[in-house]
Amino acid sequence: MNTPSSKSLINQSQKISSWRIFFLSLATIASLILLWTLGSFHNDPFITETLSINGDVLSGSKLFKINCVGCHGISAQGLVGPDLHEVTKELSDKKIVNQVIKGLTPPMPSFEIEPKSMADLLAYMHSLN
Numbered sequence: 001m002n003t004p005s006s007k008s009l010i011n012q013s014q015k016i017s018s019w020r021i022f023f024l025s026l027a028t029i030a031s032l033i034l035l036w037t038l039g040s041f042h043n044d045p046f047i048t049e050t051l052s053i054n055g056d057v058l059s060g061s062k063l064f065k066i067n068c069v070g071c072h073g074i075s076a077q078g079l080v081g082p083d084l085h086e087v088t089k090e091l092s093d094k095k096i097v098n099q100v101i102k103g104l105t106p107p108m109p110s111f112e113i114e115p116k117s118m119a120d121l122l123a124y125m126h127s128l129n
């Protein structure tokens with residue numbers, strides 16, 4: 001069966017399979033990137049719920065005084081942690097929520113907090129600028 005025509009058939013199918021491998025790996029990489037992006041945008045229910053609540057500035061300022069002033073200063077002017085007056089201009093609400101609940105940047109701890117309280121804190125931070 002080693003006629004010239006069957007040889008070229010084999011070559012062609014080898015070519016196809018290496019293209020297939022190439023596209024498969026491309027698809028794998030693309031889906032990994034997609035998962036990673038979705039993961040880092042945190043479409044998690046906590047954030048969705050928090051952002052759907054209209055926060056209360058006064059309650060947020062109380063929560064801030066209890067939990068955050070030790071590091072961010074009594075009027076959020078910055079101490080161990082940074083000044084938060086411009087923070088809502090620099091970071092999206094999602095990022096701020098993540099900052100508070102995930103504890104990604106030690107020494108700032110992660111806070112176990114209700115969506116309503118988080119919404120109040122966000123409202124307070126928005127009131128700072």
Ligand code: HEC
Nearest residue numbers: 067068071080081082087096099100105107108109111121
């Ligand atoms: C133990 C100290 C500590 C406490 C308590 C703390 N933070 Fe922080 N926070 C920090 C530090 C330090 C950073 C800077 C982290 C970094 O390097 O990105 C920070 C960063 C932040 C940022 C991001 C600022 C920016 O410009 O990137 C926000 C928003 C924030 N804190 C909000 C809060 C809120 C709201 C609370 C209270 C619920 C809180 N923090 C309590 C220490 C603290």
